[in-house]
Amino acid sequence: MTDETKIVSKVLVLDSNAECYDSIKAFCDSHNLIGLKVQHDNIMSVLKSNVDLGAILLAEEYGDNAHGGIQLARDIHEVRPDLPIFLRREKSDHLDDFSEKDRKLFSAAYTIDCIANLHQAIDEFIFSLVYPSALVRGITDLTKTALESQFRGMGVEIAAPYIVRDRIIFGEIFTLIPIEGSWCRGYMMLQAEEESLLRLVKADKTYIDADSADDFRNLNNVLGEITNLIWGAFKNKYINYSENNANLAQVPLVINHLHRYISFGSENPQLCFKYTLLDGDHNDEKSMVIYQRFVFNLSWSPEDFKENQFSTVDELFDSGELELF
Structure with missing residues (x-):
């Protein structure tokens, strides 16, 4: 990107x-x-x-x-x-x-x-929210890294990021995790089809034992682990917990399973990414699509966005955070 x-x-x-x-x-x-x-x-x-x-x-x-x-x-x-x-x-x-x-x-x-x-x-x-280019690029980079670490021998194809106003849920497996910082508060979602993930597990493309593929909990764990990896990388790169976050308002989430619908209690659009996992042999039977959505429904201040700067060893010595043994 x-x-x-x-x-x-x-x-x-x-x-x-x-x-x-x-x-x-x-x-x-x-x-x-x-x-x-x-x-x-x-x-x-x-x-x-x-x-x-x-x-x-x-x-x-x-x-x-x-x-x-x-x-x-x-x-x-x-x-x-x-x-x-x-x-x-x-x-x-x-x-x-x-x-x-x-x-x-x-x-x-x-x-x-x-x-x-x-x-x-x-x-x-449609384009009512501005998303910093560095954030958009960073999300795809850290997500690609997480996907590559969990799927063996699979390439990751990334489509152009896009905005949606709909609330439709894709697939049967759905993860949701809060994203909270001084410049943003909302949620990240990953969505996938169970059948596609099941095929990859049975093909020994994940770290789940192929013989355990029929237990849906194991499939859930695959997407859950990917979600945790992305969330951790996002937090380390973009969230500064030393800053005081005074705005702690919450709104209820509404999910209607019959209509595959989820509402976050706001009219904010969602920033979406589509990742296609491709087998090295380009076998469509072993491909999988994962949708990633970010909705900053509680707080959004892109003007305050910045990447965390990691201190050098010299800076840590100067500040007293690091000492020689």
Whole structure:
């Protein structure tokens, strides 16, 4: 990962007017958005899946119906109320003529001729938090090290970091650990599919005995150990416990297993990373995807972020912390 790496976000483009595609694609490209399309019949199944999304770009006249987008927005809001929806209208870039109930469905409105005006809404609803480049690079570096230490003979492929607004949980195994410091307070999550991890354990790619793979607790322990390693490295590199942390407020976490949904009690977006573990033989049967999310829902002050500086031996002697025996 380099200084040129940018954080991106995936947006679902629901627009049936092909004449608008070039303008929408150009806007997405210039604002670090990855546009995704889906057939009308598959919209709800996609939204109920594990696809990470930052927002939806929806046309008011979707499906060649003057109000097709409005009804679709109501349906979307039922299954994914956490996703901001930006409505493309034909003549006006406001929602004043909508009922109060329908206005609440949308985060902003725009026309294709004035799509550039959507920039402020993108910043507000998707890229509302600034993440220092050194932090983003550091997270991937220490996570890669942790993964390589726990999976034998596996390479680690790292996708571009991205932002999501959804609250969907990926896979069956999920770890959660608090991250607390003077400049941030929140949680780190790791998510993985049990079947993929089971295959790697049986292939003797982990430090769990292959004969013990069928005990789900052992699979849990693999992801738990990785979580601990990342948390420890993050703490050592970025958290200064000598500083007084007076803000100790907490909010309840809400998890709905049926809908694979987790809420942290805030509207903050989540910083996400995707790691793909690849077998040296490039065997897809022995690959695995791990998603990592950071949500700083309790406190976030990126201006105070800094890496811990480790003292040299001379500095430790000068301060009196270290003495000759």
